[in-house]
Amino acid sequence: MIIGKVIGTIVSSxxxxxxxxxxxxxxxxxxxxxxxxxxxxxxxDAARAGxxxxxxxxxxxxSTRQVLGDPNAxxxxxxxxxxxxxxxxx
Numbered sequence: 001m002i003i004g005k006v007i008g009t010i011v012s013s014x015x016x017x018x019x020x021x022x023x024x025x026x027x028x029x030x031x032x033x034x035x036x037x038x039x040x041x042x043x044x045d046a047a048r049a050g051x052x053x054x055x056x057x058x059x060x061x062x063s064t065r066q067v068l069g070d071p072n073a074x075x076x077x078x079x080x081x082x083x084x085x086x087x088x089x090x
Contacts, residue, residue: 001059003029003056003057004027004043004057005054005055006026006052006055008026009024023044024044025042025043025049025051025079026041027079029041029057030054042077043059044067044068044075044078046068046078055079055083056083058078059076061076063078064076
């Protein structure tokens with residue numbers, strides 16, 4: 001699992017049927033200062049997140065398919081929680 005920030009929404013009029021009824025969001029993984037930033041990616045929202053939210057992301061296909069309830073879904077990432085705060089101990 002990784003922590004990321006929702007930076008946008010994805011709107012698609014043509015998509016795989018698995019995505020029907022699910023909100024799809026663009027997520028930027030967060031990183032510690034001095035570390036390189038990873039590329040943004042899309043994730044299916046299972047936690048009612050929105051733009052600007054800090055979220056917990058499951059980036060493993062089988063777990064995401066279980067969240068969606070479809071063992072054959074062509075998905076890899078899902079937002080499984082909205083994070084209120086993060087405390088780092090140095």
